[in-house]
Amino acid sequence: MSKPIVAIVGRPNVGKSTLFNALAGETISIVKDTPGVTRDRIYADATWLNYSFTLIDTGGIEPESKDVILAQMRDQAQIAIDTADVIIFITDVRQGLVDADSKVADMLRRSGKPVLLVVNKVDSFAKFMPDVYEFYNLGIGDPIPISASSKLGMGDMLDEVVKYFPTEEEEEEENEIPHIAIVGKPNVGKSSIVNKLLGQNRVIVSNVAGTTRDAIDTNVMWNGKEYVFIDTAGLRRKNKIKEELERYSIIRTVTAVERADVVIVVIDAVEGITEQDAKIAGIAHERGKGVIIAVNKWDAVEKDDKTIYKYTNKVREVLAYMPYAEILFISAQTGQRLPKLFETIDMVLENQTLRIQTGVLNEIMTEAIAMQQPPSDKGKRLKLYYMTQVSIKPPTFVIFVNDKELMHFSYTRYLENKIREAFGFRGTSLKFIIRERN
């Protein structure tokens, strides 16, 4: 299920990072063995009550002068409008209302996106509440007073945030058509792939007009089936600052990946796989999406009979944390293996939603235990009682054991391999939750 996206927008020093850290808390989820995944807190997983969402801090680096603040805020606001389900517009009661706030508020209001007006640094309600009322002048609703640093008013604010989340029915409607995100570094050929898909005879396009967010979505028919392609190349930023560009491209990637069922990570065959590719692929891995590595521009590579083999090994080596990913060698220019790309998408979609019966799972587990004894520590041996699949996208299994501490990750990996031997699950990660039961 794709998680709603909440973006934080506001001037420098109003407390965006403080709020972000307060909300993300300990829940920040970065898979430990994913190398290269950014530790910079641009995005994080957060939860409130029964809701989980992806939090995004659109604020980048400090602007050098006053006159670029507004331009930068407009950029931030635009990113939020393009990508978020709910926007938190944060202001500062101590600085009061400033002109840039009003201009950005206008922009947010016109977008029609749900916007919450949050007034930060209200450390004492008695002292600062009178100053909060001034913010009604922005015309974007009731100001919500908070203190991010002392975590005051957070509950009331989050109650308002989750009110705007899509309901389960809306979610299901949106999810009927498979969403495929095309991600990758600049110039690897993302747009060329989408264009080629559109240009192919068997592809009929219908562009759905909708919210701004949908503007970069392309509906594609293939073999009588409909797909939505989310193209992250569609939105190019003209910013000059490198850090900002990087931040924006990470936000774009995260939000596209979040909405996708299957992610196609495009790599430039001529350049070869790089750390930055690994970082981008890591975002899809972290979020448990189906993953296809498309090595593009294959037409431009000089080949002999070992080239594919060597390339595959190299990709596997750099992306060692996702051995399940499918790899395809394609050319957007010649159209080579694009039909295969659709076949692979279908296969990965199927695997993401595959459900294995508990009886069958436990047969596999019993057999696996018989072949390789579970680990023990200080005379105590791990006992595995029972395994069951609790959800899909990604397929998630709960294993009940006598003692969680004894469940070494290598043994979990061993069980994962046994499950994969039986069912494949190609292109999708599998998630394991270990629970104790006496």
Ligand code: GDP
């Ligand atoms: P950003 O530039 O918008 O990300 O702002 P920061 O989160 O870096 O905060 C800017 C400054 O405001 C820092 O010195 C924070 O400690 C301070 N600050 C943030 N939230 C609060 C708050 O609720 N009350 C007070 N008094 N200061 C805060």
Ligand code: GDP
């Ligand atoms: P994006 O930034 O990832 O969207 O990349 P583009 O689609 O704009 O492509 C970047 C450059 O690579 C363009 O000059 C394309 O013509 C070229 N390109 C894209 N796909 C292929 C391909 O399959 N083969 C070759 N030889 N060039 C390609």
